[in-house]
Amino acid sequence: MALPRLLVVTDRHGAARPLSATVGEAVAGGARFVWLRDRDLDRAARRELARELLDLVRPVGGRLVIGGDADLAAATGAQGVHVPGSAGIDGIRVARERLGSAALIGFSAHSVAEIAAAEAAGASYATLSPIFPTPSKPGYGPALGLEALRAASARRLPVFALGGIGADDAAACREAGAAGLAVMGGVMRGSDPRSAVARFVAALT
Structure with a gap:
């Protein structure tokens, strides 16, 4: 089944309202693919939040x-897990073994080589970041740019452009071959997540 072209990444610290309300507005605006990041929550709170978000997207x-926790994905019935780059490529294989062949297994890549490795390891999709300069990715060096996105997207693995992405960048990222956009700040930090998502969805259609 084809993936939606917009992946909304959660950030409750940056959100202007409670995260469930923000995601609810994003869903009302057309979001159909959500990555629960927020890894600093304790397990019980994260489980409860995952269930709230599932009630919104289902x-x-x-x-x-679920970012980085295949066990929590299995326990809540989420559709998959997003493996952080810090877990390495082996994290993809571990998640696949835990969740099975039907699960969505994403991976956070920061180079074209990591995209190739994620594809070989059996990932369902990957994010590539940072494509453009962004304050949320200060530890990953300079922006990779559209040429790196083009090279990564030449593979069969669906690649979502992440990092400094606005709705105005949708056409260029898609022209470079990206399967879609992964967006955090552009949705989480605004006062109107519904309208923000609607703009991204329209730009990607």
Whole structure:
């Protein structure tokens, strides 16, 4: 099944309102693919939040992936897990063994070589970041740019452009071959997540 072209990445610290409300507005705006990041929560709180977000995405046929916790994805019935780059490529194989062949297994890549390795390891999709300069990715060096995105997207693995992405960048990222956009600040930090998502969805259509 094809993935939605917009992946909304959560950030409750940056959100202007409670995260469930923010994601609810994003879903109302057309979001159908959500990555629960927020890894600093304790396990019980994160489990409860995952269930709240699943209640939002399921009625519209959306998908939720849990950042870095395959066990929590299995326990809550989420559609998959997003493996952080710090877990390494082996994290993809471990998640696949835990969740099975039907699960969505994403990976956070920061180079074209990591995209190739993620594809070989059996990932369902990957994010590539940072494509453009962004304050949320200060530890990953300079922006990779559209040429790196083009090279990564030449592979069969769906690649989502992440980092400093605005709705105005959708056409260029898609022209470079990206399967879609992964967006955090552009949705989480605004006062109107519904309208923000609607702009991204329109730009990607």
